[in-house]
Structure formats: C-alpha cells, structure tokens
Amino acid sequence: MLFTSSIFLAFFATFFLLYWLAFKNNLRLQNLLLLFASYVFYCWWDWRFLALLAGSSLVNFLVGKYAYRASSPRLKKVYINIGIIANVGSLLFFKYVNFFIESAVAILSKIGLHADPHTLNILLPLGISFYTFRALNYILDIGKGKLEPTENWVIFFSFIAFFPCLLAGPIDKAKTLIPQLAAKRNFIYTEAVDATRQILWGLFKKSAIADNIAFYTDGIYKTYFASNSSTLLIAAILYPIQIYADFSGYSDIAIGLARLLGFKVTQNFNFPFFAQNIADFWRRWHISLTKWFTEYVFTPLSIHFRDYGKVGLILSVLINLTVIGAWHGANWTFIIFGLLHGLYFIPLVLNGTVNKTKKPGVKNWPSLVEFKNILLTFCLVAFSFIFFRSDSIANAVQFIHRLFTTSLLEKPIRLSYSFTIFIIGMLVLEWKSRTYDYGLAIVKTWPRAAQWAFYYFIIFTVFFFSTTGQNFIYFQF
Amino acid sequence: MRKYLRNLIIFLALPLITGILLDVFISTNLKKSLTFAADEIPVWNDIYNGRINSDIIINGSSRALVHFDADKMSRELNTSVYNIGDDGNNFDIQGLRCKVLLKYNRQPKVIIQSIDLAMFNKINYMFMPTQILPYMLWDWDMMQVCKHKSPYDAADFVIPFKRYYGQHDVLRNAISIFRHRRPEHVARIKGYRATDGTWEQDLAAEKVKMANFKFGIDSDMVKNFDQFIIDCRRRNIKLIFVNTPEYIGGRTLVKNRAEIMSVFKSLVTKYRIPFFDYSNHPISYNQKYFYNTVHLNRGGSQYFTQNFIDTLKKTRVLDSLLAR
Incomplete structure (x- = not known):
C-alpha cells in the first residue's frame, strides 16, 4: 500500500x-x-x-x-x-x-x-x-x-x-x-490545508521527479560499463536528486498525513541542496536520523575523545558518519559512503567552521560565493552517492574510473524536456521556499487564483507523469 | 472539519470534471489512430463498430496476425475474411476478441483458429496494454478478462480517467492525433500485417538461453478454450485449426512442445475439427521465409497464405463444413 x-x-x-x-x-x-x-x-x-x-x-x-x-x-x-x-x-x-x-x-x-x-x-x-x-x-x-x-x-x-x-x-x-x-x-482548518499542500508537494517530488529519474539512473547504473562518461556524469548528478525527491517526497507525505491527524512530527529535510558545506548538508539531510545519531553516538564519542582535541573530534565524526552509512544496509558501499562524508568533514573541523550555521537569507538568488559553495557541496555529495547507488565497491570504482575518460566530451543520453523542466522547477521553488518547512509553502503567499492554478498543474502533472509501482527507496533500509 | 471537507470537494470538483472530459477527449482521439498500440486500434474499431461482418474470421496471436493475408483469402476464396490476430497475447485475449466480435458483428460462418505453443501459457500481464485503453471503460466483458492482468485492475474499468494514470505519452499521442500532426499509414489490411525483413534471430544463443524452456499449460485456459469450441458449435460456427509454419531449427526450443500439441490434437479428435499442421511442410525448412523461428516474413506469409488457400480449395473443407 x-x-x-x-x-x-x-x-x-x-x-x-x-x-x-x-x-x-x-x-x-x-x-x-x-x-x-x-x-x-x-x-x-x-x-x-x-x-x-x-x-x-x-x-x-x-x-x-x-x-x-x-x-x-x-x-x-x-x-x-x-x-x-x-x-x-x-x-x-x-x-x-x-x-x-x-x-x-x-x-x-x-x-x-x-x-x-x-x-x-x-x-x-x-x-x-x-x-x-x-x-x-x-x-x-x-x-x-x-x-x-x-x-x-x-x-x-x-x-x-x-x-x-x-x-x-x-x-x-x-x-x-x-x-x-x-x-x-483538535482539527485545525489552516493546519489541515497546509498539510494537504505539503502532501501534494511530496506526491509531485515522488511521482513526477524521483520515479521518472529512476528510469534513467536504473538503466545507466545497470549498464555503466557500456555507457560513455558524459552519460555517467548525468547519472551521477541525477541520482542525488532522485533520492532526495524520493525520500523528501515520502517525508512530506508522511508529515502531511500526520498533520492531518493532528500530530506535529519532526521535519526530515531542510533543502539540503542549498547547503553551504558538508556539515550544513548533514544538518539538512535526513534530520531525524542525524539528530538521533548525534545524540546517542556522536555526543558520547566526542565526550569520550575530548582530551584529544581536534583529532578526537575528527575521530568522533568519522565513526558517527560511518555508522550512519552502515545503518542504511549490509553493504560495504554504504560504509564507504559514510566514511567519505566523514572525510569531507575534516577540513571543516580543522578550520573551525564545522559548527557555523548560516541562517537562510531572503535574497532572490544566491550570491556568487554561495553558489560556488552550493555547487561544491553538491559535487561532493554526488560523488559519495556513486558508492551509495552501486551494488558493490568494485562497481563503484569502475563507474568512477569510466567517469573520467575522453568520452566525457561525447553526447550524453538525452533527457526528456519535461523531466528537466520539473527538476529545475522543483529546485527554483524550493529555493524560494527555503525559509519555510517544505517546497510548496511559498505558494500560500500567492494570489488565490494563481495558487489554485498551480495546484491543478501539479495534480495533473502527478497524474500523467506517475509511474506505477515504484517503491520508495528508503523502504529497503 | 466540515469546512475542510467542503472546500476539498469544491477544490477537487474541477480536476474531476476535467478528468472526465479528458477521458472523452483522449479516448475519442486514440480511436482515430491507425498506428497507436502497434496498429491494434483499427481492428478494435472494426470489432466495436460492427464493421467486420465477415464469413471467415482468423483468430490467434501474432502468428495469425502476420501469417494470414485476409485480403488475399477474400479475393481467392470469393468470400469475406478478416484477421483479428492479436500480438503477444494468449487465449485469454483471443477469446475476448471473439466474444466482443460476436456481440457487435454478424456471426461468421467459420473461425480459423491459429494455434501456438503459448496459447495456454497463463500470464498475469497484458501485452501491448494500451490497445484497450479507449474501449475499456464500463466494458464488463473486457473487465472479466483483463482486471487481473497488469497494469490494470478492476477500478480502471469502472472509474473514468483512472486508466490514464501515468500515461503522459498517451495524452501526447491524443493531442497529436487531434492536431493531425502525425503522418499515419495503414499497416493492417483486413487485420493482416505483413512484416518485412529477413532472419534476425541468433538460434545458437536462443538454444542456450532456452535450454530448459517450457510454456505453461493452464488447465483453466484449456477449459476456456474447450468452452469456446462448444459455444461455436452451439452457434453453428465451424472451426478450423491451423498450426502455421514454424522454422525447423527452432522446433526444439520449447521443451514441452509435444505435450502442448497433444492438447490440441485431443480437442481436434474430440470435436472432429479439421486441423492443418504446417510444422512439417517444406516452408518450415526454409529460413528465407522467416524472420524468427515462429514468424514468417512478408514473402513467407504470402507463400503460406497461397498454399493454405489452395489446400482449402483442394480439400473442399470449407464447402463440406458449411454444408454440415
């Protein structure tokens, strides 16, 4: 069901x-x-x-x-x-x-x-x-x-x-x-309306984006040995977007359903693709799990290793993120995924910026520096997700090896225009909504007619672009 | 709570009404297509619109579809012939087609049933499922047969527009047909579709791949087929079974071939049905007539059809059947 x-x-x-x-x-x-x-x-x-x-x-x-x-x-x-x-x-x-x-x-x-x-x-x-x-x-x-x-x-x-x-x-x-x-x-009307909006957004991300990206990424990862580098690059970029749209889509639906029943549950994602660095990313990605591990694994470890200064902190981060990686499943690929993220933290620990949180700004577009940071963080995340998505470490290494060949300049697989527009649309809308709890929340500030027109657009997009029977990725964990 | 429900209903009313209108729009336009769903639409149109009205009907799977040139048979046998062969589907859908045909058309005098080894193989999906999209709403005969076949469920046959869920390509097709943008050619003539091309199968690889391959023989489907024969006899529709040519080199691919053929042979004996078996005919020994082990190409199908017409004339089977 x-x-x-x-x-x-x-x-x-x-x-x-x-x-x-x-x-x-x-x-x-x-x-x-x-x-x-x-x-x-x-x-x-x-x-x-x-x-x-x-x-x-x-x-x-x-x-x-x-x-x-x-x-x-x-x-x-x-x-x-x-x-x-x-x-x-x-x-x-x-x-x-x-x-x-x-x-x-x-x-x-x-x-x-x-x-x-x-x-x-x-x-x-x-x-x-x-x-x-x-x-x-x-x-x-x-x-x-x-x-x-x-x-x-x-x-x-x-x-x-x-x-x-x-x-x-x-x-x-x-x-x-x-x-x-x-x-x-108590049933609160405004809360229920907002919850319905959040569910709609979750459905859009899951049905119109994640499931359709899966069509490409599943195929490319299955035949990566026969694909050119430019196509592999597309898959490497698309997979983090797929898993985000899938899991945050699921979370939006889950949170929305809970809200409809009168419950307030923890926010699970806070626009992670706009993270300024990897520490910021983990404050925004799968928040409920990260908080759990921070409280029960990272904090006791960092207290245990506190006498070792920054080395102790690095060790705590490395262990914590490796365990988070292993939590996803019984495969070395997940452990490497976690370990890689732990390694990404080291420069931040060394220069003391690991705990610096930047409040989301209200500007229309990111500054050049922000954009550079967002892009760099995304590249690091996308690289780690190659391990996450691959069936084995050997496959991931071969995928990465094939990623950097001269065929990077060849024509990649052609993406459908509609999905490309959906992905860009999702990112733009989420950027605009980044001070809210979910991506569609900004729409409530629009005029009523524009709101309804947009909701109808989403309903018809979800209806026509859904694929039947695609499970949520995180159900396997 | 009541305010929420009331506003939700008001909000959803527009998409629901639009959905129903879109259902009509898409279905109407798909029915105009000559090529949608691998050319099956014109055949379904002819069936539903009572335009078949032929004395002889050819029923079966893709082997019927690409082997019997109905137009040629019409001309040479001096009677009306229509081929309703349906690609990829077993007797579930073949039987359904006959049932719907009998409902909307003049009863044929003869049904030529093309038999094949996959006929009783139970499958829980439908091959080329988009072919029934424009017709399936509130069609209870179709629902009985297809409701358990993926991708459909019973609700798809009952709730308007639901079956178009996830079908953005179908919507695009419907819009394109509406705007007459897609050039279409008539691929099927009286249901027959000739397939150009030469041999394309790697037989050695197939033999490895199908080392232990067997088709299922579902007892319910055999029972349905038996019932189909009884119904035809009750309606005084004569039956002829034909096992059209199979390339000799692929004869051993299906390991339970003899078992499946014995089912047909027992029915032939039981109901005294004329049976023409081309599996040992010289055409089955010549690869140039095939594009794979079970399908004849255009040249092969023309040769076969002519041979079959000659056999019918020579044996006077049609005359004797119609005289009974």
Whole structure:
C-alpha cells in the first residue's frame, strides 16, 4: 500500500473520516483506531512481520516500565541493557547477520583459510530500522532519566507503529510523539490545508521527479560499463536528486498525513541542496536520523575523545558518519559512503567552521560565493552517492574510473524536456521556499487564483507523469 | 472539519470534471489512430463498430496476425475474411476478441483458429496494454478478462480517467492525433500485417538461453478454450485449426512442445475439427521465409497464405463444413 497508490487513498480517506467524525470525542478509541489502522497498513505490506512489530513494542513497553520502577540504579541499568540488546540484536540479526558471515568468510579466504559460508535466508522486515530506532530512543531516554514511560499500552504501541512514519520515518522521539498521543487532538482548518499542500508537494517530488529519474539512473547504473562518461556524469548528478525527491517526497507525505491527524512530527529535510558545506548538508539531510545519531553516538564519542582535541573530534565524526552509512544496509558501499562524508568533514573541523550555521537569507538568488559553495557541496555529495547507488565497491570504482575518460566530451543520453523542466522547477521553488518547512509553502503567499492554478498543474502533472509501482527507496533500509 | 471537507470537494470538483472530459477527449482521439498500440486500434474499431461482418474470421496471436493475408483469402476464396490476430497475447485475449466480435458483428460462418505453443501459457500481464485503453471503460466483458492482468485492475474499468494514470505519452499521442500532426499509414489490411525483413534471430544463443524452456499449460485456459469450441458449435460456427509454419531449427526450443500439441490434437479428435499442421511442410525448412523461428516474413506469409488457400480449395473443407 504505497502512499501514491489508489488503495492507500481509499484506506486513508476511510480512516480519516472515522478518526475525526466517529471517534473524535473518545481519545482511547481514536488511539485504538490509529493502532488498528497502523497494523492493517503494515500487514498490507507483509503480514509475516506483524508479530515482530508487536513483539518489539511489547518488549520495549515492559522494559521501559520496569526500568523506571527499578528499585536501584543497577537494576535499572540491567533493564535498559536488556532493552538495548533486544533492539540492537533484532536489527543486527535481520539486517546484518549475512553481511557479517560473508565478510568473515572473505577475510578468512584472504589469509588463506577457507570456510564454508552458510548464510541464512533472512527477509528484512519492512521499517525495522525506523521503528527500532524509535524504540531505542524511548529506552535510552528512560535510562537517562529524560523521559517517564507511558502506562498506556495503546499509546506506546501506536507510537511504535504510527503508520504515517512507520516504514521510513521521520524517526520521532518518544518525548515528542507520546505526549501528542496522550492528549486530545483538535482539527485545525489552516493546519489541515497546509498539510494537504505539503502532501501534494511530496506526491509531485515522488511521482513526477524521483520515479521518472529512476528510469534513467536504473538503466545507466545497470549498464555503466557500456555507457560513455558524459552519460555517467548525468547519472551521477541525477541520482542525488532522485533520492532526495524520493525520500523528501515520502517525508512530506508522511508529515502531511500526520498533520492531518493532528500530530506535529519532526521535519526530515531542510533543502539540503542549498547547503553551504558538508556539515550544513548533514544538518539538512535526513534530520531525524542525524539528530538521533548525534545524540546517542556522536555526543558520547566526542565526550569520550575530548582530551584529544581536534583529532578526537575528527575521530568522533568519522565513526558517527560511518555508522550512519552502515545503518542504511549490509553493504560495504554504504560504509564507504559514510566514511567519505566523514572525510569531507575534516577540513571543516580543522578550520573551525564545522559548527557555523548560516541562517537562510531572503535574497532572490544566491550570491556568487554561495553558489560556488552550493555547487561544491553538491559535487561532493554526488560523488559519495556513486558508492551509495552501486551494488558493490568494485562497481563503484569502475563507474568512477569510466567517469573520467575522453568520452566525457561525447553526447550524453538525452533527457526528456519535461523531466528537466520539473527538476529545475522543483529546485527554483524550493529555493524560494527555503525559509519555510517544505517546497510548496511559498505558494500560500500567492494570489488565490494563481495558487489554485498551480495546484491543478501539479495534480495533473502527478497524474500523467506517475509511474506505477515504484517503491520508495528508503523502504529497503 | 466540515469546512475542510467542503472546500476539498469544491477544490477537487474541477480536476474531476476535467478528468472526465479528458477521458472523452483522449479516448475519442486514440480511436482515430491507425498506428497507436502497434496498429491494434483499427481492428478494435472494426470489432466495436460492427464493421467486420465477415464469413471467415482468423483468430490467434501474432502468428495469425502476420501469417494470414485476409485480403488475399477474400479475393481467392470469393468470400469475406478478416484477421483479428492479436500480438503477444494468449487465449485469454483471443477469446475476448471473439466474444466482443460476436456481440457487435454478424456471426461468421467459420473461425480459423491459429494455434501456438503459448496459447495456454497463463500470464498475469497484458501485452501491448494500451490497445484497450479507449474501449475499456464500463466494458464488463473486457473487465472479466483483463482486471487481473497488469497494469490494470478492476477500478480502471469502472472509474473514468483512472486508466490514464501515468500515461503522459498517451495524452501526447491524443493531442497529436487531434492536431493531425502525425503522418499515419495503414499497416493492417483486413487485420493482416505483413512484416518485412529477413532472419534476425541468433538460434545458437536462443538454444542456450532456452535450454530448459517450457510454456505453461493452464488447465483453466484449456477449459476456456474447450468452452469456446462448444459455444461455436452451439452457434453453428465451424472451426478450423491451423498450426502455421514454424522454422525447423527452432522446433526444439520449447521443451514441452509435444505435450502442448497433444492438447490440441485431443480437442481436434474430440470435436472432429479439421486441423492443418504446417510444422512439417517444406516452408518450415526454409529460413528465407522467416524472420524468427515462429514468424514468417512478408514473402513467407504470402507463400503460406497461397498454399493454405489452395489446400482449402483442394480439400473442399470449407464447402463440406458449411454444408454440415
């Protein structure tokens, strides 16, 4: 049940009407409906892992409860560690066990020892990386005394399985979402209108841009060995735009749906392609994940290494970003992707500009210096995404090797005019909206007739330029 | 909440109305095309508009489409012949075409069924799905057959405009047809489409690729075919089965060929249907008549059609069938 499918439209419309018309005055029933809908939504994808989702919710609910009530700090620590082991363990098992076995076998064979690899046939449960991180945040915050556990299982189970954000985030913190689940929600007209606008923008980015770019990038990455350099360059430029349009499109729809239900969830993207440097990029890209890792990985590491000055900081950044890379999946390509970003940080750490945040300006167009910085950051990001997109490091290296040949001057693959216009249009509109939360927000300042005309244009573009059945890229993580 | 719903409905009313009008615009213009969806539109038009009204109908897949020159047959047999062969589709769509044809046209006296090995192979997608776009809305016969075939679902047959989702090329085609900008030539004559060209298949590579290749024999589809034969008999429509030429070098590509042929042969025996098998005819031994193992080129199809006409005349099969 993709957000872009007609079956989801029917599902959400039914749920929405029941949620606001039938159950509006009974919070418990409203939450029960939300939980039921979340489980139906999850089962629609793959019912086999519903037990894992519910089991994970139950374990974390009990661990949180008992840890909070523990009679001594030592016992509390035991409970928290049980929670961490259960969450990290299930993530490692479902996501990385084969990767570890295969990597160990490869290393052993390098040193002349031959092992018989026996990998397990494990399916990756959808959304596991996201709901496990949500659960971990709950347990860790209880452990740190930052959060009181909820006594209401419906609220907690709904927090873990909250369907707008279940499959690919944003990874909301327990202290943000649980209080909203515990409080009565009110339908606010202006908020709902803005949420609908945000959903429309997400649909446009996903359907009109990401899915159509995928047609090109999938083909080129599959046959990179037979493509000329100029075509590979096009693919290298297009892929970051595709993944951004895909994931931020998904996030806009997810956030918009949550807003329609009366929830405020974390912003996941803040126009990352206008970042002035790589640190700025990570403050704008997949924000909920970056914040999670900053709090639970980077900060403890930087405290641990604080005696080593800048070297300690570099080490913390390198480890943090490598782990973020590995979070994406069991492949060395993701680890290299993260490591590369860590390396990009080193000059910023050394010249002390890593924490400098520049507030978005209100100028119509970027200055020459800003433009240069944006371009340089984009090039670095695009380069790293070659590893992210490739099936193996060897493929990525060959892709890069083929990228720099004399065929760079040859004619590249011809892109459709309409998609090129859509991409440019998206970037221009996002630049204009950069002081808002999402790309279409600027339109609300336009005259009513222009607004409606533009919405209709987007609706028809989404309708005619969609491709059926293209999954969201981040569902695989 | 009510204000939001009311305004949402008002906001969506315009695209919904425009959608319905666009549906009419696109469908109307696509129906004017001679080349859209690999030339299938003129045939569907003839079927739906009751313009076929022929004594002999040739039904089948691409092997029917490119092998039987209906115009030549009309002239030489002195009767009306139309070829409704449909590229790439199995008996699901072939049967549908016959059903719709019988609904909107005078009943034919004879149906020549071109048989092939993929006829009972169940596939969950439709080959050249755009061919039914202008006709499918509220067509329940079509819905029964195609609703489980990708890319369509039942809603596409019920909700106006939905089936044009993601079809920007179709919209562009419709606009282009509306503006008469695309030069079109008539590719199919009485449904027959000659294919120019010489042998283009790497047989050695095919043999490697299809080392264990088998076509499915779906029991439901065999049952449907059986029912089709019974319906034809009930309506007093005579049937002739033809296995048109297959290049001898490709005869072993499909490993369960004998099994599939035995299904046809058992039906032939059961219902005493005249059956002409060209698989061992001299034409099947000559590569110059083919562009791949199962399709004759223009020269091959002309040779085959003439031979088939001569056989029909010589054996007086048509006369004896029509006299029954």
